[in-house]
Amino acid sequence: MDDTYYTIGMAGHIDHGKTTLTKALTDVDTDRLKEEKERNISIEAGYAPLHTEDGTHVSIVDVPGHERFIRQMIAGVAGIDLVVLVVAADEGVMPQTKEHLEILQFLGIKRCIVAITKIDRVDEELQELVGSDIKEALTGTIFSDAEMVFVDGVSGKGVEELRLTIFSALKQVEFRDRFGSFRLPIDQVFTVQGQGTIARGTIYEGVVRQGTPLTILPAGKIVRARNIQVHHKDVQEARAGQRTAINVTGVDREEINRGDVLVASNHFLVSKTIDVAMRLVDGMRHPIKQRAPVKLHIGTSEVMGKIVFFDRNEAQKSPDEILCQLRLDEEVVVRRGDRFIIRRPTPVETIGGGWVIDPKGEKYRFGAKTIKMLEQKKEGTPEDLISTVLHEHTLLNEQQIIQFTSLDKSVVLEALNRGIQAERFIRTGKNFVLTNTFDKGKESLVEFLESYQQQNPMRPGINKAELRQHFRDTFPKPFIDFVITEMVEQKMVKQQEQYLATADFHQHLPPRWKARLEEIIEQLKADGLQIRKWEEYFVGSPLPEEMGGEFKNYLLQTGQAYALTEEMLIDRQVFLDAVEKLRRHTDETFGLQDVKEVWNISRKYMIPLLELLDQWEWTIREDGSRRWLPSGK
Incomplete structure (x- = not known):
């Protein structure tokens, strides 16, 4: 056991001999503060090493027993593996003893040894009576089978027996995770x-x-x-x-x-909203109402906040576990499974305690649906927990999954691998996503694309940026990009420059206006080289006003027309025929007069047409004239 380390807590009522017993076991006086010496009580938790022959490393925490110092007591026992509950033989079980018992159970301390101290002050009959009282107090608790040792810290009676009992109990204690994140x-x-x-x-x-x-x-x-x-x-x-x-x-x-x-890592979350599973103390004097102020003790933190119920407006004495939420005034560092205590600030009393279900809770609605969700979170396997956080956040990397689930890295990696093999999760580069979420994303994108294409049949598809914008409140951008990439690779979606469309989509005229738009195409062809301004083709037409721009872009994108100027289009075949005619009737180099003789049009049309020839690299300007190039675009 030379590589194992444990911490033992000495708990119990004030002046029942915890500090004396600790000194008897360790030869260390844990009352270190001057005020503690003067008042003969422990204000802060004191610590001492307990030396063992087999190499086991043990620290004893002497936690304060006075009611006023309950805060230090909670912080002191927060990290212990085994508790020694100290009860003085001449006083027996006291109110503080019972409160400490409740706190120890809430904090998940599973093993307890009862040390009945100051036995030199009472006879054997009274010792037996005190032992019976203690057994009765422990009945119904997780410490009901706790071993009892009669001891006197001053004379040393029973100290060695207690030491051996501690060593024996530690062999049954589950060792803390030394492989987790520090x-x-x-x-x-x-x-x-x-x-x-x-x-x-x-x-x-x-x-x-x-x-x-x-x-x-x-x-x-x-x-x-x-x-x-x-x-x-x-x-x-x-x-x-x-x-x-x-x-x-x-x-x-x-x-x-x-x-x-x-x-020592960024695996940990800070949070002000935590979902918890809580039990109430048996002796709570007053019910705790919805959104009542509470004081949370978790680890060594002490933070004010309020309690939020989802299935009741107040909590009475009850043996049942309550699933609820703590909304805090300050951030705390928590992981799933961390234990806590909550106390009422006024009148001061311990209300209950439990463990953290989700260190990063959200705001939920009151009702059975939320309780069911919290129950699922509570009972979940590592895969279930990962599924829950991926459902909430859509796309997370390994680091974020560790933070949100509060699971150890090795557990997360194993669960992710199992989930991927079972096709429950999908890896997207460094990120992970639920398969169901990915399928939902694909369906949502296809459904939206089909709807968009039906409403805008003359467009080549939707701009990628516009698609992201549409889904910005539904899915995070990296998830949308991943789904798009996957769908393009699977040929479910095609991408043309920045435009996306379903694989079977082709730009086309809207059926309702197809005949009218085809008439305009014929008019454009009939006008030849002496075309009108684009808007003039729509004069007196029943076509919607916005149709002009859509139709213009459609003709340009499908290559049925070319832009002569911002205000004029020319039919593609008309233009190609004109180019061919000009090439046949001019030399390798030609001027404006040559063009005018061939095309018989004014400068108004001639200059834009020649510039279009230059743009398509059929010609190049040289010293006021033009020269034909071997081939155009």
């Missing part, structure tokens, strides 16, 4: 002369190494781990479960606060 919720910040800022806490997951770049969340401040200590000893690295102090560079003491989190 995360350390900060519970103490201070400065050391000559070293600078020190941030201390218990590592929730992952490993930190000397020199590692770190980020302080939620502020996003980049720092570096210059030096690392575990119980006052310099180490090269610290791992999940260890009580650790990190000397961070690049930041002043005032820029770090208790409740901030040190991380």
